[in-house]
Amino acid sequence: MNVSLSLDRLVEKIRCHSDFDKVGMIACHLGVVRGSSRQGQPVKRMEVRVNQKVIREIIDEAKREPGIIEILVEVQGGVLRVGESVMAVAVAGDFREHVFPVLERVVNLIKQKAVLKKEE
DSSP states (O other): OOOOOOHHHHHHHHHTSTTGGGOOEEEEEEEEOOSBOTTSOBOSEEEEEEOHHHHHHHHHHHTTSTTEEEEEEEEOOEEEETTOEEEEEEEEESOHHHHHHHHHHHHHHIIIIIEEEEEO
């Protein structure tokens, strides 16, 4: 499927949000296919399967956190090569004390519950 993930595109969407005047911070994550596994084994490519329904549920719940204005997520499914982008996440909120923990939690939950990766 190899679409281009763009943090710039996500940030621009956030800038158009009706409550953008309440935003004091946008934190972003861009995950890419690494050339080695966590165990140090070489990786040539990665197959990624994505459950969009679970991602939507994770986002909806995280948006209820204090100070969070918007959360946007793009995950690329299919077979990806080393260096290609897998997941882009942008979290906008009032203060870093609210935004950073939500960004980390959203990324971790998506990786745990909504994305199945198989390194080859």
